[in-house]
Amino acid sequence: MQTILGMVLRHKKGEPIGVTSVCSAHPLVIEATLRHSIKTGQPLALIEATSNQVNQDGGYTGMVPVDFRDFVHAIAAKVGFPLERLVLGGDHLGPNAWTMLNSSEAMAKAEIMVADYVRAGFRKIHLDCSMSCADDPVPLPEAVIAERAARLCRAAEGAFDGGAGDAPVYVIGTEVPVPGGAAEDLEELAVTAPDAALATIDMHRGLFRESGLENAWDRVIATVVQPGVEFDHDKVVDYRPERARALSEAIETVDRLVFEAHSTDYQTPQALASLVRDHFAILKVGPGVTFALREALWALDAIEAETVAPERRARLRDVSIARMRAEPKNWRKYYHDRGDALTLQLQFSLSDRIRYYWPDPEIAAAQEQLFANLRETPPPLALVSQYLPLAYAAVRSGEQSFDPADLVMAHIAATLDAYHGACHPNG
Template structure:
């Protein structure tokens, strides 16, 4: 990461994309795509809500997530030393219902476990208010809490060994999980706000004896003016970020990290990297691609083997979401047919929380088995998954259900790879 930032700051329009997902097929697809396209380092990140000492909503602790990712990488043939693990929004966010001190003690445990498990890209995010905090938190309080956590990270790395951590600060993005409905047009972070965040953190690092760590603060999270809600995407408009892009010109070791780049066009992603948003985060965008592929397989299954023999996978997923609304009730306000649409197609992709549901998982297994036992013809596969079908044929791989899903997700990742690769590198892929 330090080398990447140095190359970017020297004038190369290079970057790295970060896959923020815990779904095994998404992780496998990311590994396969990285292997086939020659990506040097695959960055995979977990959020504090997904993975923490209590298990998060995935049920995984940091060392469990590490083992999960590494096992998938090995299974694809991708060496684990080409996988970089990152922690996103690490801080008190899962415990904001508690008093600040209690929440921060738990956040310290969180950071220690992430670093001990081998995560080396750490986004320290203490911007959220706890139950006894004012809203919003003052910049100085945010910076001091972040420094407190980075102290723990530094001490843990010294204890366990391995490469030193690199850090990301700042959080001018919506809370983890996506934006609210009817998102207005966004303004990019002002250069003054970005510099104020840097100055606050730099001063506190110096006070807290973290001067050695400051050169390893590689990025600041800002809002470049990109976001999505349930039904629309706000595309990157580089004219609105023209002042922001120069804010780090005199910062030799810092780039911007852009969250919520899901659904941006290939041209917009390339422009973001050229404008110094050298770290591109993608999460719901790849699980949305997963859902697209699974819905396509459901349609193929029903058309090929008939409704009576089909798994009913799609209906099972929708029924389970309706029966267990806890992951979407705060986000979707629609009713009737509009709600059924949002459950399936919302860009915020709340359906991603439901794939581990036992009934949905069993229906998916049955659908995959049905299609493996009764392979559909190429013409039908091409009708619903044309790009995946073509990619697998070109690679000489069978068009089985798993390969089709992986190829479809890989196609969603390809714009990120090309956006992050300097032009001379693209010529050799």
């Protein structure tokens, strides 16, 4: 944790540096992230799981926290990434997965989840109790949000049994809209008011201290606010520094804290750099990297159609869409079009709800068959250039092979390049 704490301290002293937080449970995304970190010489790789991906009930990945830890550690061992440079984080840890329950039940489950995360070795913990449960008012009062966050922090601290240098660091607050991209169309977002951001910090600070969590408060490194960035199905709200200037200046008065920016997916490299400069020093990306994953897989599907006999084709794209239609629970509340418009949303929405389906056994089997086909019949250079020009550049420079997994990771790495440039502008 000293690396993250040191980064925050350097930023507070005036260095325009930040850290990228990759929030994904897909093995190719995680491997691409670790390989990219090795290539660029980053001091750490921060990989986060969300409360709906990974929890004591399994989440949509089927993994509990210790499973996710072992899963990421195995990938790190495969690529030779040193574990001392790997930080695991928990995103939106709170009652989000159980809001259909009354608050007492939901918070009891959230306490178990947070403790399980800490015991499994997750050391960056985002305490987010902003969502209303079945018996709560909407919206939830700020004081209730902060009191519940302190309660979860107490559970996290109670679960930690290591040395002081390895103690968890915390992030408070939440962004609007809800995690994972907006469900409805966007026009323009309201930037968090500076007074509101400072009040959130003050409210949490007071309740942490009342709860005997002074030591834990000293390890709160960031608060999540809305800097005016978001995306929905087919639009991106770009960062406009002038709209967030007062908010940016407000955090300069707060010792040890920076802002954490969520939903930075699809921002331009220039916008990402401006965010870091303006003290949004922790940049979260999730759908942006899984969207790149899906782009690459669809490109490989197209290459397969050009090079592999029809009876041998995996038809990953067709299998994936069929499984999404057969099991709509993970996209039904987000996608509302019909017919061809729905087909487009299922595949190409920027909110990328297809990411919930990659662990599906039929889809996973189709992906494995696609890769096997392209290993048996390697794609010609011209087709890589046609369908995966970013990976083509990596192949031509000698950085990647023609292996389909390498081509996918090269495409993902192009997204990570923009984040690295923003967080490490001086190299």
